[in-house]
Amino acid sequence: MEPGEAASFILREYSKCMSCGFCEAACPTLPFGPHRGYGPRGRVRLASLAVENGSISAEGVAGIYTCLLCAACMLRCPAGVDIVGVVRLARELLARGAIRAPERIPLRLVG
Amino acid sequence: MSKSRHSRIVEILRERLGRDKVFDNPDVVSLYIREPEGISADEMPDAVAFPESVDDVSIIASTAYKYQIPIYPQGSTTSLSGSAVPFEGGVVISSSRLRKIREVSIVDSYVWAEAGVRIDDLNVELAKYGYMFPVDPASSSVATIGGAVNSGAGGMRGAKYGTMRDWVLGLTITLPDEEGTTMFIGCKTTKCRQGYDLVRLIVGSEGTLALVSDAVLRITTLPENVVVAVAFYDKLSDLMETVIEIKSSRINPYIMEFMDSKAVAAAAGYIKPSIRAEGNMLLVGVDVNYEATERMLSTLRDIMAKRALSTYTAQSFEEAERKRLLDLRRSLFPSQVLNARRNLGKDNVLVIIEDIAVPPSKLVDAVEMIKNVSDDLGFDVVVGGHVGDGNLHPSIGIDPEDPAMTKRAHEWFLEVMKIAVKLGGTVSSEHGIGTLKKEGLRMELEAHGAAKALEIMRSIKRIFDPKGILNPGKVV
Amino acid sequence: MASASPLKALLEFLRDSTLRVGLPVPLPMEEIYSWALPLRLPRMGSVILYTGALYQLMPYIESLTRYLSALEGSRVSDTLLRLARILIATPKLTRTLLAPEPARVERARRILTNISRLLSSSGVAHAYPYEDDLYSGVLLYDLGLDDAFAEVAGRVYRKLKEHGASTVITVDPHTTNILRNVYPSYVDGFDLEVVNYLEVLSRAAEESRIRLRGLVSEAVIHDPCFYARYLHIIDEPRKILERSGVKVLEPRRSREATYCCGGPVESVAPRLASKIAETRLKELAEKSKNVVVLCPICYTNLSRANKLGLRILDIAEVVEAEVPGSGSPQ
Numbered sequence: 001m002e003p004g005e006a007a008s009f010i011l012r013e014y015s016k017c018m019s020c021g022f023c024e025a026a027c028p029t030l031p032f033g034p035h036r037g038y039g040p041r042g043r044v045r046l047a048s049l050a051v052e053n054g055s056i057s058a059e060g061v062a063g064i065y066t067c068l069l070c071a072a073c074m075l076r077c078p079a080g081v082d083i084v085g086v087v088r089l090a091r092e093l094l095a096r097g098a099i100r101a102p103e104r105i106p107l108r109l110v111g
Numbered sequence: 112m113s114k115s116r117h118s119r120i121v122e123i124l125r126e127r128l129g130r131d132k133v134f135d136n137p138d139v140v141s142l143y144i145r146e147p148e149g150i151s152a153d154e155m156p157d158a159v160a161f162p163e164s165v166d167d168v169s170i171i172a173s174t175a176y177k178y179q180i181p182i183y184p185q186g187s188t189t190s191l192s193g194s195a196v197p198f199e200g201g202v203v204i205s206s207s208r209l210r211k212i213r214e215v216s217i218v219d220s221y222v223w224a225e226a227g228v229r230i231d232d233l234n235v236e237l238a239k240y241g242y243m244f245p246v247d248p249a250s251s252s253v254a255t256i257g258g259a260v261n262s263g264a265g266g267m268r269g270a271k272y273g274t275m276r277d278w279v280l281g282l283t284i285t286l287p288d289e290e291g292t293t294m295f296i297g298c299k300t301t302k303c304r305q306g307y308d309l310v311r312l313i314v315g316s317e318g319t320l321a322l323v324s325d326a327v328l329r330i331t332t333l334p335e336n337v338v339v340a341v342a343f344y345d346k347l348s349d350l351m352e353t354v355i356e357i358k359s360s361r362i363n364p365y366i367m368e369f370m371d372s373k374a375v376a377a378a379a380g381y382i383k384p385s386i387r388a389e390g391n392m393l394l395v396g397v398d399v400n401y402e403a404t405e406r407m408l409s410t411l412r413d414i415m416a417k418r419a420l421s422t423y424t425a426q427s428f429e430e431a432e433r434k435r436l437l438d439l440r441r442s443l444f445p446s447q448v449l450n451a452r453r454n455l456g457k458d459n460v461l462v463i464i465e466d467i468a469v470p471p472s473k474l475v476d477a478v479e480m481i482k483n484v485s486d487d488l489g490f491d492v493v494v495g496g497h498v499g500d501g502n503l504h505p506s507i508g509i510d511p512e513d514p515a516m517t518k519r520a521h522e523w524f525l526e527v528m529k530i531a532v533k534l535g536g537t538v539s540s541e542h543g544i545g546t547l548k549k550e551g552l553r554m555e556l557e558a559h560g561a562a563k564a565l566e567i568m569r570s571i572k573r574i575f576d577p578k579g580i581l582n583p584g585k586v587v
Numbered sequence: 588m589a590s591a592s593p594l595k596a597l598l599e600f601l602r603d604s605t606l607r608v609g610l611p612v613p614l615p616m617e618e619i620y621s622w623a624l625p626l627r628l629p630r631m632g633s634v635i636l637y638t639g640a641l642y643q644l645m646p647y648i649e650s651l652t653r654y655l656s657a658l659e660g661s662r663v664s665d666t667l668l669r670l671a672r673i674l675i676a677t678p679k680l681t682r683t684l685l686a687p688e689p690a691r692v693e694r695a696r697r698i699l700t701n702i703s704r705l706l707s708s709s710g711v712a713h714a715y716p717y718e719d720d721l722y723s724g725v726l727l728y729d730l731g732l733d734d735a736f737a738e739v740a741g742r743v744y745r746k747l748k749e750h751g752a753s754t755v756i757t758v759d760p761h762t763t764n765i766l767r768n769v770y771p772s773y774v775d776g777f778d779l780e781v782v783n784y785l786e787v788l789s790r791a792a793e794e795s796r797i798r799l800r801g802l803v804s805e806a807v808i809h810d811p812c813f814y815a816r817y818l819h820i821i822d823e824p825r826k827i828l829e830r831s832g833v834k835v836l837e838p839r840r841s842r843e844a845t846y847c848c849g850g851p852v853e854s855v856a857p858r859l860a861s862k863i864a865e866t867r868l869k870e871l872a873e874k875s876k877n878v879v880v881l882c883p884i885c886y887t888n889l890s891r892a893n894k895l896g897l898r899i900l901d902i903a904e905v906v907e908a909e910v911p912g913s914g915s916p917q
């Protein structure tokens with residue numbers, strides 16, 4: 001996908017998100033992550049912030065790359081947000097350098 | 112808060128708690144400022160803290176007191192009243208790392224769990240013993256114990272089992288004072304007369320009186336079986352007649368839910384049901400012993416079918432799942448979202464869910480009046496709710512980018528609350544006051560000649576939170 | 588606890604290796620196709636069995652992950668991965684260095700052999716592309732390396748066409764999904780019919796074209812996310828197991844609601860992957876000591892975390908074609 005298209009896809013999906021958090025109930029990574037960035041609600045928001053800002057923090061990158069793309073979250077989402085699509089396209093934008101990111105990524109785990 | 116003061120406070124908290132328990136990274140902090148009804152903080156708080164123990168909570172409370180920093184307890188931030196949003200800067204305290212179930216005691220009929228445990232996760236554990244925690248907000252998959260206690264949550268089983276206030280035996284609370292005083296209040300027994308009932312004061316206090324680290328909750332047995340019936344009625348009055356007859360037949364349903372014809376149409380458009388879904392829907396579940404299954408089901412079928420357009424039944428919850436009898440009710444929320452998108456012709460919509468209760472005998476009047484004010488204000492309202500306890504959730508969809516519509520929605524919100532008060536009901540049955548319903552609370556108390564109650568509440572707040580730093584701006 | 592991921596170095600390594608060698612870990616191609624040699628499958632045909640190399644690669648990826656996870660958190664891993672790019676020119680050396688357990692390598696071969704036999708016994712003749720059984724590029728797609736992925740997808744498609752394919756039979760969820768649902772938007776004129784061997788087999792069993800035999804009497808099933816939620820291949824494995832006389836037990840989270848094994852992040856965050864696997868294993872253990880998996884990634888990641896002594900088996904290790912007259916039950 002063209003970077004512009006990917007960016008507007010991410011923003012559009014985020015605009016659907018109500019922040020209800022229902023998706024989080026199904027997410028395998030969230031309980032072991034240090035914060036919501038390791039879960040679907042957080043990842044969608046992180047991706048849209050990254051697009052808006054043109055950059056993302058290391059903590060945000062960790063959230064984006066620890067996603068399993070397992071789609072368990074999407075089964076729960078009342079708003080039909082394409083969470084997996086958002087995460088994958090955020091990775092694409094990162095890989096293309098369309099979103100600036102630090103080189104070293106902290107991975108924190110709890111529990 | 113000034114930049115240097117901000118970074119100093121974050122540093123102090125990090126020193127006292129450990130680096131990995133405090134985040135001031137704006138990417139992370141921004142994940143803790145928004146509630147599902149679009150209520151969001153304009154100003155970013157300074158940090159989010161993640162206590163991992165009661166001691167951590169106490170350290171945060173005393174530090175906040177010393178430096179006069181606003182603090183905001185948060186569970187899953189699914190509150191619909193603005194009560195979990197950090198409006199005035201400061202530090203969000205997330206319960207997400209307080210996730211241990213400490214003890215399940217069958218003989219003493221309680222579970223002791225930390226504030227961040229989700230209700231559904233608690234029930235997965237309890238089911239292993241054949242038990243359950245019966246308060247089931249529609250958000251139970253993510254709603255935390257701390258959040259449910261503090262918002263005084265209820266749910267579908269409310270008519271039979273009540274709300275949070277009926278199930279909390281004891282709480283470990285921490286006060287925002289010099290020591291970060293921590294104590295256990297209440298008992299581990301159902302019967303408990305510990306002077307003034309502080310436990311019930313905390314329940315529903317929306318994080319404005321104390322920080323809750325863990326709770327001792329009553330539990331009850333899972334029913335042996337639940338029979339289910341769904342029926343559709345042309346007129347709402349027929350549906351209510353049916354409810355009255357059910358109650359008069361000495362049946363105390365496990366769940367008793369209703370959706371008006373518009374809500375049914377929206378949900379039917381969303382899930383493409385296997386049953387003929389037209390009219391106002393009544394969904395009833397009755398818990399029974401296995402042996403009584405047939406008898407109860409036929410009684411229920413007879414009563415429900417009498418006035419209905421169509422009736423469907425199932426011998427058990429499992430069968431109801433297979434026949435997809437619960438799907439319409441379950442898809443109420445997503446179908447509202449879809450409905451709003453269709454009506455407004457855009458993706459970015461806000462679904463506003465009201466939460467009033469009226470005496471069940473006034474339900475028909477209430478729905479009628481709600482429809483009228485909604486029509487007057489130009490909103491397409493759908494109504495669903497818990498008929499058993501008179502709790503109604505009228506909802507409308509709005510365009511958050513349209514200021515005129517947002518203003519009208521605010522008016523609608525007020526009008527609906529007025530209806531509740533007029534019919535002798537309450538402005539909030541389970542979602543709480545937060546920032547959204549402060550006006551409604553005043554209105555309701557004044558209508559009862561109880562304006563003084565608000566003053567008492569404010570004084571209580573000052574005793575618990577002398578510096579006014581705990582979830583400021585909420586409730587009172 | 589915090590540690591750092593050598594994310595960038597890892598991405599570059601995977602990309603370069605896949606582009607140059609055709610595999611995300613640089614190995615000699617005979618590692619991928621040698622399992623098929625004894626079967627004498629034809630090289631050309633309209634129906635091609637395409638493994639996408641995933642079963643064969645997993646033992647190597649597992650040892651790579653072991654290195655990465657030993658190094659998780661240290662800066663050495665970056666440097667090491669950068670150095671490792673030299674390996675791309677010398678696949679034989681990689682094989683020696685990674686030195687996976689021979690039993691694991693053997694197992695992958697046995698599974699693929701059985702799959703091919705099951706297909707033949709169902710009356711589905713198939714060819715095999717041997718040295719062109721390239722990796723599909725799933726990881727590149729998942730990690731957002733789209734340009735590299737598009738190149739890989741185009742190459743894989745061309746190779747399959749060169750072998751005469753009009754139908755491709757795939758054997759794992761990831762390869763099936765990427766070919767069926769993703770290739771069409773990356774490869775111009777993509778015209779291959781993509782079927783999964785479980786679909787073929789369950790139909791054959793239903794139509795009594797094959798008689799199956801199970802090697803365990805009961806097992807709890809672990810649905811892979813990609814079969815369950817992306818491809819809706821849910822009833823097929825159950826039918827196959829039941830027709831084989833294996834009693835299928837359902838874990839608490841199963842079918843569409845299945846819980847991931849953690850495998851997809853095993854190279855980026857190995858410790859996280861293990862924690863997820865442990866959580867899942869506990870849930871599976873509540874139902875049976877025998878666990879049936881349907882995906883090589885699930886197998887690897889669950890096995891790595893298996894501290895409960897569960898018996899984890901691929902469905903193609905549990906089910907085999909019953910040879911007429913071999914005196915089996917029934």
Ligand SMILES: Cc1cc2nc3c(=O)[nH]c(=O)nc-3n(C[C@H](O)[C@H](O)[C@H](O)COP(=O)(O)OP(=O)(O)OC[C@H]3O[C@@H](n4cnc5c(N)ncnc54)[C@H](O)[C@@H]3O)c2cc1C
Nearest residue numbers: 186187188189190248249255257258261265317318323541
């Ligand atoms: C779609 C939808 C449906 C819903 N349905 C229902 C329903 O049927 N019934 C119902 O009652 N509610 C319902 N809710 C509202 C809400 O989900 C519940 O009130 C829930 O219990 C809140 O839990 P939470 O963990 O999200 O709390 P939060 O939203 O994070 O917090 C709620 C309040 O509790 C306080 N708080 C949280 N944790 C602590 C703590 N440890 N110590 C002190 N204070 C704390 C917060 O400051 C806030 O004031 C619904 C919400 C949504 C989005």
Ligand code: SF4
Nearest residue numbers: 027067068070071073
């Ligand atoms: S796809 Fe990613 S965000 Fe969604 S449940 Fe799986 S790991 Fe969590």
Ligand code: SF4
Nearest residue numbers: 017018020021023077
């Ligand atoms: S479930 Fe959907 S709408 Fe709700 S927070 Fe998750 S992505 Fe947003």
